[in-house]
Amino acid sequence: MFKNYLATKTDLEAIEEGLKTVWKPELNFVFRKKGLIASTVIVSYDSKYIYLWIPLREKPGQYRFRKILHNTTIPPEHHRGWSAGVWEKMEQLLPASIRKASKFAIPRIGGGLLKPFVTLQKDMGLEINPYTTKESYLATIVHEFGHIYWQQHKLWWYSDKKENLRYLRLARLLYAHPNVNVPQIPFYLPNIHAVGEIYAFCAEYTAGTLFWPTHCKNCDKFIQWRLKNLLDVEAKTNLDRVDSVLEPTKYPHDFSFVFGKIVLTRYPQLWPVILTRRPSLID
């Protein structure tokens, strides 16, 4: 359907509006450490061009717009959604300066343009789908920045070499000298990656509450409908044999709206700190 589609001014301006929202002072508490999102490149595309918003290093929150020709076919699923990171084929089409940089040095966010996004979402024919409006499109951009912000904390694996060496040396010491007097032993278990989905949900929902109440209402309606089904299924599930409906690796979005709502309600201001905190660090 969007095989020959070319971006309109409205499409491109929508992305710019989404970006502006991310940098609004109202969201400072969500994206507190601005440096973690400042180098993020935004990637969108139509049938002919790849559109890039490349951050200006000396002016955080401002971007240089660039478009490059391509002659690849973009599958509909990449027009109808956004994600933190772009798929492999698109990655190969990015300028070398971006492609060669790690996903932490230059995080990527990418997705379809407003018109294809909204149209293809509508075409999915879901009974209730909150992602069929311009507001939902803008909220999706904020959502992806939520992913980047969380990912930059690198909490889901042993990502700190200095600390890892400390753990290894400490273990070696404990084996060699069982009676050694060890001071406070730091103890850290990585978090699960799906916590990033909670962060992204909370970022989107917070922005929704502030700027796009209709989107929030649409989400609430969808989530309430979904929760009714999840409750029915979970009530009948034997959890010794089958995964819970909350299983984050299988149903990350269900997982995120359940725990996202709980953490947002319980800690309306502190949730960004709580979700980016190391889970088991005792010092």
Ligand SMILES: [Zn+2]
């Ligand atoms: Zn997400």
